Amino acid sequence: MSRVYAKGSLCARLTASARPRAAIAPSWLARPRSAFSTTATRPLMELTGFTEEQLTVRDAISAICAKFPNTYWQERDQLEKDPKEFHAALAKDGWLGIALPEELGGAGLGISEATMMMQTISQSGAGMAGAQAIHANVYATQPLAKFGTKDQLEGTIPKIIDGTWRTCFGVTEPNTGLETLKLKTLAKKSADQSSYSITGQKIWITCAEVASKMILLARTTPIEEVKKSTQGLSIFCIDLDRSQPGLDMRKIKKMGGRAVAANEVFFDNYQIPADTRIGEEGEGFRIILHGMNAERCLLAGEALGLGYAALERAASYASERVVFGRPIGQNQGIAHPLADAYMRLEAAKLATYHAARLYDATKTDDSIPLHSVGVACNSAKYLAAEAAFTACERAVLSHGGMGYAMEYDVERYLRECLVPRIAPVSREMILNYVSEKVLQLPRSY
Numbered sequence: 001m002s003r004v005y006a007k008g009s010l011c012a013r014l015t016a017s018a019r020p021r022a023a024i025a026p027s028w029l030a031r032p033r034s035a036f037s038t039t040a041t042r043p044l045m046e047l048t049g050f051t052e053e054q055l056t057v058r059d060a061i062s063a064i065c066a067k068f069p070n071t072y073w074q075e076r077d078q079l080e081k082d083p084k085e086f087h088a089a090l091a092k093d094g095w096l097g098i099a100l101p102e103e104l105g106g107a108g109l110g111i112s113e114a115t116m117m118m119q120t121i122s123q124s125g126a127g128m129a130g131a132q133a134i135h136a137n138v139y140a141t142q143p144l145a146k147f148g149t150k151d152q153l154e155g156t157i158p159k160i161i162d163g164t165w166r167t168c169f170g171v172t173e174p175n176t177g178l179e180t181l182k183l184k185t186l187a188k189k190s191a192d193q194s195s196y197s198i199t200g201q202k203i204w205i206t207c208a209e210v211a212s213k214m215i216l217l218a219r220t221t222p223i224e225e226v227k228k229s230t231q232g233l234s235i236f237c238i239d240l241d242r243s244q245p246g247l248d249m250r251k252i253k254k255m256g257g258r259a260v261a262a263n264e265v266f267f268d269n270y271q272i273p274a275d276t277r278i279g280e281e282g283e284g285f286r287i288i289l290h291g292m293n294a295e296r297c298l299l300a301g302e303a304l305g306l307g308y309a310a311l312e313r314a315a316s317y318a319s320e321r322v323v324f325g326r327p328i329g330q331n332q333g334i335a336h337p338l339a340d341a342y343m344r345l346e347a348a349k350l351a352t353y354h355a356a357r358l359y360d361a362t363k364t365d366d367s368i369p370l371h372s373v374g375v376a377c378n379s380a381k382y383l384a385a386e387a388a389f390t391a392c393e394r395a396v397l398s399h400g401g402m403g404y405a406m407e408y409d410v411e412r413y414l415r416e417c418l419v420p421r422i423a424p425v426s427r428e429m430i431l432n433y434v435s436e437k438v439l440q441l442p443r444s445y
């Protein structure tokens with residue numbers, strides 16, 4: 001399938017420059033070999049069935065990622081150093097705008113292509129750290145692009161796409177967790193209606209300390225004063241201006257993805273202009289829901305990438321490492337768990353790209369029930385996260401002691417693959433959702 005792109009658009013430039021595919025070295029060829037390795041790792045994922053656009057995205061992103069070898073990510077992880085060069089490289093070629101409108105400098109592509117981009121990033125060896133350095137710029141900007149005013153869009157989106165401003169997504173709070181509707185951060189409007197004063201606390205905000213903007217979900221009407229808890233929330237695109245009073249941050253020490261900061265963010269009467277609000281006051285939950293299914297697809301893609309990367313490493317190591325006079329992969333005790341992990345990844349891949357396709361199709365097809373999209377996106381995130389965990393754990397075990405060594409990367413992948421199981425929504429909450437919405441069992445929470 002091929003498409004005609006607007007002249008000068010990212011995709012037009014890509015189709016002109018990124019083909020022929022053979023001209024681009026796959027990222028795995030560029031990887032440095034580990035001490036015991038005699039051959040490069042092999043790409044495993046079956047590419048049949050992807051569209052021309054998805055394969056073009058995959059090739060172009062692979063070419064950028066090849067400039068950031070595993071040693072780069074190992075070092076960033078160990079030193080907890082932000083991968084700003086990686087963010088800049090993707091921004092330079094316009095990739096942060098992959099799913100943003102062409103008239104604002106984006107590529108105007110869909111979540112199907114953005115998911116492929118995120119998968120390719122994590123699969124390159126960048127893992128969740130690489131993905132997390134990028135993904136809020138892609139998904140958190142979706143509600144802004146759909147509901148923002150002309151001034152908001154023109155004043156913000158181009159600078160996010162060109163990398164001048166980085167974005168973070170501020171939803172989770174320490175005292176309410178997954179019970180998002182109970183969140184307590186309050187945005188109080190000034191008497192003259194020109195500003196809001198923000199007071200409250202957010203937690204686990206990826207990239208907050210390097211971001212200039214936050215897409216913030218806050219209460220504009222206290223929960224006691226609304227009929228339904230979905231009411232009274234509003235969404236803002238705010239500056240994170242550390243020179244202003246009332247804003248503080250603290251870094252959270254964490255298990256994986258250490259290159260990318262996660263922060264607690266404290267607001268204490270932090271002043272923001274009223275025109276930073278996106279959409280109507282009190283409509284924030286409805287607006288943010290728009291981005292959530294897209295986010296599930298991206299996270300599913302990231303998990304898949306990590307799983308395939310781990311499996312490639314495991315298959316390569318298992319065919320080279322000789323113990324008891326034969327490659328360890330000749331033992332079915334090593335081979336079968338890896339074969340099983342491969343099939344789980346392939347199945348989760350089909351679920352993921354089915355969900356992304358469904359999400360994109362709703363833009364032009366009103367007959368697709370939102371319920372179907374929600375079930376597909378949540379199921380995809382669940383299945384991909386579980387398949388990635390299985391692959392990463394088995395990759396470490398297949399490496400024996402070397403699975404525990406930083407140099408072989410699989411320990412980093414295992415640490416990172418826990419994230420898609422927890423965030424942005426936990427596996428338990430997805431199981432709750434499917435139990436209730438599909439199986440029609442009584443709501444358990």
Ligand SMILES: Cc1cc2nc3c(=O)[nH]c(=O)nc-3n(C[C@H](O)[C@H](O)[C@H](O)COP(=O)(O)OP(=O)(O)OC[C@H]3O[C@@H](n4cnc5c(N)ncnc54)[C@H](O)[C@@H]3O)c2cc1C
Binds near residue numbers: 179206425
């Ligand atoms: C690395 C990382 C990056 C993140 N980045 C961001 C970000 O950029 N922005 C942001 O807003 N948030 C972010 N988060 C937060 C993330 O979305 C939350 O951690 C996640 O939604 C879980 O919320 P919680 O930690 O408060 O868990 P809790 O709500 O405290 O839940 C704890 C456990 O109890 C289970 N549980 C709770 N209620 C039920 C129930 N009724 N039935 C069954 N099980 C239940 C949960 O599944 C979970 O396993 C990030 C988290 C991590 C770890």
